[in-house]
Amino acid sequence: MKKILLVLLAVFFALTSVFAAAQQETAPVQKVVLGSQPVAITFWHSASDDAGPLVDKYVQEFNAKNTYQITVKAIYQGQYSDATTLMKTILSAENYKELPDIMQLDATGKLDYYNSGKAFTIDNAVKYFNDDIIGGYLAGALGNWQFSGAQLGLPFATSTTLTYYNKNALKAAGWDRGPDTFADIIQLSKDMKAKGITMATYGTVPNTPSLANWLGQLGSYVVNNSNGADAKATKLECIANGALKTFLTEWKAMYDAGALQNQSLSTNQFVAGEVAVFTGSSSSISNLLSKVGGKFEVGASTFLRVNSSAQYGATVSGSCLVMFDSDDALRKAATWEFIKYMTGESVQADFAIGTGYTPGFKAAVENQNYKNLLATTPQFAVAPQQLAKTPASMRSVTVGPTVDFYYAIQNEVSDMLKKGTTVDATVASMDTNLQALLNNYLRMNP
């Protein structure tokens, strides 16, 4: 009886293997020709306010002009974090048919996209379509959308952080240029006080992106694996090399000199004439200039450096476009055409003119309309110049506990100034608390 059962079992396994193998061999290979039939794809975006109508315009133009019978359905999915939550919910429910073909993603969604199991990375697409377009994009802009050696997406809205200053106020204080280092801020504060200028000099509370910039200038990452760009970040990398201590020392010196306010004074306070200098995204130039109007002259310079020996530069941020694997060759081909269009010369140049974002496509930087803008509004020119100066190794931070990390950094640095904690104690506290956040995430997401 036992023997019969064993034989039956063996036959069952043999048949199963044969059928399985046969199924693999006969899996249909879809041969598609784009344009042979209409195809509809879905595009999720988070472009709101002035960027929203621009994105809608590009989609309408693409739908009207493409010769492949492609129709793109653009859907606004809330802010980046909301869109990422939606993506995560769909992935948890394994309801993949609800995923879009293409999605606008910021840094907070990078890891979730990579781990989704449905990512159709740019590397995959280049290989699949035998269409190597990577060389057409700026290396700095591409770098922000890489993870674990894979190019996840193509840059759509590329920005960096700049220093904006009130030229009139600085001129009154005897300055004919923008501040370059933290020491400059201290000196500027002294000069402003000496001339009786009462507005605040500078005010911000460091968070994950700004800390990545300042530590990057000192040649250090916040966390290991190139700030989590090469692989999951597992530990802090700015403690042993002394970079965090150097930064905090310089930061505290600004505060102790009365040059720094321990609060985020940004666009609105700058426009209202409450602060002379602020660091903000290059993407807000258009709106900043329109809000200031003719009240005072706005100056823009490269991102503040920790000290004179630090490198120039700031990491790239913004958003990229990523593709999902729809298992449909025609839709994938249509998506590839659309992603090339949205990240290509005409759209990138127009989007940069309309918003202040920097083009991520090389040809768009050379676009005549964009060049005209740089000639007439020099503030726009600082971002591309800074991108060129930024070392390729400088990366934004990709960690699992994104939100907790962000606020933990803000609280630790803020507490140091408010409570008078020493730099060494703050370094030790950040080491413990930030590492604990990483450990917790890694324990729950091995």
Place this chain on the structure above:
Amino acid sequence: MMKRKTRTLIQDSIVSTMAIGFGVILIFPLIYCLAGAFKTSYEFLTPTLLPGSFTYLDNFKEALVKGNLLRYTVNSFIIALFGTSIRLVFSILAAFAFAYYDFKFKNLCFFLILGTMMIPADVLLATNYLTVSRLHLLNSYVGVMVVSFVSGSQMFMLRQRFMSVPKDMREAAQIDGYGDISYMVNVLIPICKPVITTLFVHSFITLWNAYLWPLIVTASSPNMRTIMVGITKLNSWEDENYQLVLAGVCISLIPSMILFIIMRRNMRRGGMDGALVG
């Protein structure tokens, strides 16, 4: 006697002052919102509370167009009205059963329902999505509303209110030939009108203000989006348009305010007025 009067006067003054103080604190965000909605972008950056003029309506116009708020208001209204009504019907029926019937595992069932109040909504996001997806209710109004059809807290509050109505009322109604449904409709609900009205208003506002769930369920149907999603379209990373957002918020407050004004009298009226007279 005089001393007592003076003491009462002082007590009343203190209580009134505190009440006015709390009232001002409560109403201040509303005043700020309303004032901000009429400000120009430059005025918004100034420290003054009131706008230069209450006739500056550009923010409202822009909010309506940019955020597609008219269309989204209709969606929000459908979802809030039907969701609330169905939720209330379920809650009244369940609360009646728990208050008046005896059946096996009654207490266990009741505690299980109470238990649902302890689970944060965010935890249920993925499982609710999965359920709605398997029921093929994604991208539909029913899909948005279905998760709010049953409310443990409403059942609990109504059950407690129903239990406070004297049993004699039900017996008197039964003698008059009323069945359970007739008693519920003609006697119990009118008596408990203030609680039911309060729950209706509260539930309506909760569903009206819902953001993440409607966003997720209508991922492929942008025309079914609610007004809260529309308001997020008014602000962006590149620019902080708080005056536009506040105009959007003001528009979104109108239906809730109207509902509150209509229902206010019912919410305040004593439930047992004259119930046992005659």
